[in-house]
Amino acid sequence: xxxxxxxxxxxxxxxxxxxxxxxxxxxxxxxxxxxxxxxxxxxxxxxxxxxxxxxxxxxxxxxxxxxxxxxxxxxxxxxxxxxxxxxxxxxxxxxxxxxxxxxxxxxxxxxxxxxxxxxxxxxxxxxxxxxxxxxxxxxxxxxxxxxxxxxxxxxxxxxxxxxxxxxxxxxxxxxxxxxxxxxxxxxxxxxxxxxxxxxxxxxxxxxxxxxxxxxxxxxxxxxxxxxxxxxxxxxxxxxxxxxxxxxxxxxxxxxxxxxxxxxxxxxxxxxxxxxxxxxxxxxxxxxxxxxxxxxxxxxxxxxxxxxxxx
Numbered sequence: 001x002x003x004x005x006x007x008x009x010x011x012x013x014x015x016x017x018x019x020x021x022x023x024x025x026x027x028x029x030x031x032x033x034x035x036x037x038x039x040x041x042x043x044x045x046x047x048x049x050x051x052x053x054x055x056x057x058x059x060x061x062x063x064x065x066x067x068x069x070x071x072x073x074x075x076x077x078x079x080x081x082x083x084x085x086x087x088x089x090x091x092x093x094x095x096x097x098x099x100x101x102x103x104x105x106x107x108x109x110x111x112x113x114x115x116x117x118x119x120x121x122x123x124x125x126x127x128x129x130x131x132x133x134x135x136x137x138x139x140x141x142x143x144x145x146x147x148x149x150x151x152x153x154x155x156x157x158x159x160x161x162x163x164x165x166x167x168x169x170x171x172x173x174x175x176x177x178x179x180x181x182x183x184x185x186x187x188x189x190x191x192x193x194x195x196x197x198x199x200x201x202x203x204x205x206x207x208x209x210x211x212x213x214x215x216x217x218x219x220x221x222x223x224x225x226x227x228x229x230x231x232x233x234x235x236x237x238x239x240x241x242x243x244x245x246x247x248x249x250x251x252x253x254x255x256x257x258x259x260x261x262x263x264x265x266x267x268x269x270x271x272x273x274x275x276x277x278x279x280x281x282x283x284x285x286x287x288x289x290x291x292x293x294x295x296x297x298x299x300x301x302x303x304x305x306x307x308x309x310x
Contacts, residue, residue, distance in 0.1 A: 011234025015242045018226035023249035025219040028212055035209045038089065041216060043198035046190035048217035049224065053184040065184050070173040074182065077169045078189035084162035087155045094152035106157065109135060110164035118168050121235050126283040130276040137272030171231045179228040186224070 032041055054061060065071075108131055115121040173182065205213070230239055 007233045008238060011230045011232075011239060012242065014226045014233065015230035015239045018223050018230060019242060020249050021219050021223035021226060023253060025216060025223055027253045028215050028219060032209060032212045032216065036203050036205065036213070037198070037201035039194055039197040039201045040203060041213065042085075043191065043194040044213050045216050045220045046187040046194065048214070049221040050184060050187040050191055052217075052221060053180055053187065057180060057184065061180075061184075065181055065188075068177055068181050068185065070177045070182065071185060073169060073173045074185040075189055077166045077173070078186055078193060080162045080166040080169070081186075082190070082193050084159045084166065087162065088159035091152040091155040091159065094150075106135070107160040107164045107167070110161050111167045114164055114168045115171070115235065119171060119235070124283075126279060127238065130279040130283075133272055133279065134276035137268075137276060140268050140272060167231075170228065171235075179225055179232065182228050183221070183224050 029038075029041055057064070112123055112127070112131055116123060170182075
């Protein structure tokens with residue numbers, strides 16, 4: 001059995017890398033949407049990742065994907081993600097970025113709540129503290145003012161709930177299938193779901209757009225692989241607060257690419273988000289240490305300690 005410390009630590013590393021890559025991915029898409037429709041971008045991204053997965057899988061891989069026991073759950077997850085995506089971008093037309101970000105980052109809290117009945121996870125107090133602290137950091141950084149109940153607000157909240165549901169469902173299926181199969185199914189379903197709209201909104205592609213689209217495929221594929229691997233290694237309630245880290249990367253990239261200078265509240269909020277991540281890391285390390293001390297040592301471990309004098 002893999003030690004608790006190893007799986008949780010690697011899960012945190014994978015999810016942190018995933019949200020960094022997703023932020024880069026979103027920044028490239030923001031550059032690309034001035035030339036191509038979002039439907040077209042998502043279609044080609046999904047098609048590129050799907051083709052790469054099939055190539056890596058090799059002979060006989062298609063049959064394994066089709067016969068996988070997670071086909072139906074992944075189809076449901078793809079529908080949830082598409083619905084979340086539509087709700088998010090519809091709300092984005094009417095809400096300020098600060099308002100949209102604040103509402104959408106309710107997703108980690110929703111994911112933790114859903115993980116309790118759906119996955120049977122026990123969420124200790126430090127994890128709740130980290131999630132709430134991170135959310136407070138997002139509120140401080142985003143500084144929403146005058147937010148009122150409206151249809152766009154409801155759509156943004158719906159997007160958060162749908163994304164959280166998809167994340168929990170991913171954790172549920174991740175333990176039963178490899179990352180490659182999960183990525184193949186997810187992107188295969190997205191190709192089918194976005195094909196018609198991509199054709200309807202088709203726009204000509206020049207060399208620069210093609211280069212950016214290829215970068216979207218690379219970043220999207222790497223981000224998906226990291227996220228799926230993270231879900232295989234650690235509970236949702238451990239990984240949820242690290243979703244807030246994408247806000248920090250968004251501020252950094254906004255400055256580097258568009259020269260957006262964060263305000264003082266952004267720095268304070270980012271500090272709170274970092275504290276939330278450090279709280280999770282420290283409490284999980286403490287839990288791993290307690291687990292290691294409580295379980296009986298194997299003969300190999302005992303001899304190793306004798307040899308090192310530990």
